[in-house]
Amino acid sequence: MFIISNLTGKIYLNGVEIPLDDSTQEFQQYLIDKEVVGVQYVEATPQEIAEANKSIVQNLKLEQYQELLPTDWYYTKFLETGQEVPLEIKQQRQEIRDKYNNLIQEINNE
Numbered sequence: 001m002f003i004i005s006n007l008t009g010k011i012y013l014n015g016v017e018i019p020l021d022d023s024t025q026e027f028q029q030y031l032i033d034k035e036v037v038g039v040q041y042v043e044a045t046p047q048e049i050a051e052a053n054k055s056i057v058q059n060l061k062l063e064q065y066q067e068l069l070p071t072d073w074y075y076t077k078f079l080e081t082g083q084e085v086p087l088e089i090k091q092q093r094q095e096i097r098d099k100y101n102n103l104i105q106e107i108n109n110e
Contacts, residue, residue, distance in 0.1 A: 002034055007044030007052060013037075053107050060107075064100040068093055 003012040011018040011030060018026045044052070071093055074085045 002030060002037060002039045003042055004039055005042060005044050005048055008048050010048070056107055057104050060100050060103055064096060067096045 002018075004010070005012075009020070011020065011027075013026075013030070018024075018030050021027055071089050074089050077083055078085050
């Protein structure tokens with residue numbers, strides 16, 4: 001019986017992952033045998049969920065970085081000249097951080 005994760009689509013036979021690669025012999029054999037041996041779809045394991053969540057969090061951090069990037073120059077200017085960063089820029093950046101921190105917290109609490 002082949003086991004396929006609903007979350008990741010990973011295929012397992014006797015607890016061993018079969019790479020999803022047409023060039024591998026294991027995957028070719030899976031394509032031939034799946035009708036005879038059978039396929040069972042299962043819920044994701046805690047490890048798969050953690051792996052997926054880690055990837056989502058990394059993407060969110062990258063999005064946050066990209067949203068903050070256009071206003072970074074205000075802080076460079078502050079460090080070089082001492083000119084204060086406008087309050088609205090500080091607030092905008094804090095709102096961006098809060099938005100992403102809340103999303104990441106929700107993912108980590110699932």
